[in-house]
Amino acid sequence: EGMGNKYDIAVRMKMQKIPAETRGMLTTQLKMGFEQAMALQNGPDAEASRETAENAIEQLEQLIEDTDQLQFGFNIDQAKQKITIGGSYTAVAGSKLATMYDGTKAIPSQFASVIREDAAAFLHQAASITPEAVKDTKASMETSLAAVRSALDSQDGLTDSQRDDINALVDRVIELSVDSASEGKSDLGVLLLADEDGFKFVFGAFVADGNEVASIAKEVAAKVENEPGAPDFKFDIGKYNGVTMHLVEADIPDSQDEARRMFGDKLRVHIGTGKQSMYLAFGKDSDNLMKELIDSGQKKTAADRPVAQMRMTMMPMLKYAQSIESNDALSAMIDALTRSPDGGEMSIVAESIKNGQKFSF
Numbered sequence: 001e002g003m004g005n006k007y008d009i010a011v012r013m014k015m016q017k018i019p020a021e022t023r024g025m026l027t028t029q030l031k032m033g034f035e036q037a038m039a040l041q042n043g044p045d046a047e048a049s050r051e052t053a054e055n056a057i058e059q060l061e062q063l064i065e066d067t068d069q070l071q072f073g074f075n076i077d078q079a080k081q082k083i084t085i086g087g088s089y090t091a092v093a094g095s096k097l098a099t100m101y102d103g104t105k106a107i108p109s110q111f112a113s114v115i116r117e118d119a120a121a122f123l124h125q126a127a128s129i130t131p132e133a134v135k136d137t138k139a140s141m142e143t144s145l146a147a148v149r150s151a152l153d154s155q156d157g158l159t160d161s162q163r164d165d166i167n168a169l170v171d172r173v174i175e176l177s178v179d180s181a182s183e184g185k186s187d188l189g190v191l192l193l194a195d196e197d198g199f200k201f202v203f204g205a206f207v208a209d210g211n212e213v214a215s216i217a218k219e220v221a222a223k224v225e226n227e228p229g230a231p232d233f234k235f236d237i238g239k240y241n242g243v244t245m246h247l248v249e250a251d252i253p254d255s256q257d258e259a260r261r262m263f264g265d266k267l268r269v270h271i272g273t274g275k276q277s278m279y280l281a282f283g284k285d286s287d288n289l290m291k292e293l294i295d296s297g298q299k300k301t302a303a304d305r306p307v308a309q310m311r312m313t314m315m316p317m318l319k320y321a322q323s324i325e326s327n328d329a330l331s332a333m334i335d336a337l338t339r340s341p342d343g344g345e346m347s348i349v350a351e352s353i354k355n356g357q358k359f360s361f
């Protein structure tokens with residue numbers, strides 16, 4: 001009902017219609033499989049792997065218990081040359097997962113200007129975050145951090161001092177990420193513009209403390225400044241609309257022909273840090289694109305949009321790639337897309353619904 005007119009193949013599963021005993025049996029089987037797999041683990045990564053897997057099993061168990069309904073649909077529209085995959089998830093009303101999803105709503109965004117018709121690709125997300133989601137995020141990050149530390153301990157070629165430095169930096173990044181989520185929102189935008197003349201990439205995101213981003217970058221610069229081939233870091237070179245500007249430059253070897261055609265003799269990465277924002281840009285004239293993103297963030301925006309969306313169009317990227325290094329495969333793809341209705345477009349949209357989320361691809 002309600003899916004047959006949209007999809008060639010559709011599945012709807014009502015989890016709570018499955019007897020509790022059967023769901024319990026599934027959870028038990030998952031745990032037994034986990035224990036058997038962990039018994040075979042050995043080596044320095046075993047404990048970190050166990051913690052990661054235990055966290056995943058716990059989340060999966062909650063998913064099985066709290067899921068109300070799952071929907072999935074697949075459709076091929078031959079006339080429009082379009083494939084659509086869609087679905088939705090809802091949790092049992094009043095459950096922890098339902099509370100988390102109901103608290104995830106679209107919010108006004110500082111980076112919504114990345115949603116552009118002329119974009120080769122863009123990604124935008126602006127959503128509220130519940131305290132329960134922050135708690136789960138923190139637990140997941142702590143588990144991941146343990147796995148990173150374990151991997152570093154087993155990595156050859158690193159001194160104890162280098163391991164300590166990397167661990168300290170990772171700790172600061174994780175802490176900043178958790179602090180940012182604890183503000184109760186996620187807001188970010190990514191934009192790629194491309195044509196035969198060049199490309200520009202820009203990224204912007206909300207952070208709890210932009211000064212901490214700059215401090216982490218300065219610490220990285222201090223650690224690598226004496227390394228062979230280290231990039232040149234230039235901090236606090238100017239201000240624009242309340243955002244402090246920084247620049248990272250790295251020489252591109254003569255042997256890297258394609259890279260030099262893309263970036264010139266130097267790769268230049270522009271970094272901006274505001275009170276509660278960070279920006280990153282590279283490519284031809286990308287510093288001006290970053291300033292456009294900063295300016296647009298000063299304007300009020302509505303929240304009447306999906307919580308997250310992404311779109312990528314192949315044609316401008318293929319034409320840019322062909323301008324760098326042409327070959328028969330690229331020419332064939334461009335020729336095929338010339339006859340298609342949309343230039344090879346792929347989009348993903350996630351939207352909030354009561355007790356859950358829905359998506360389309």
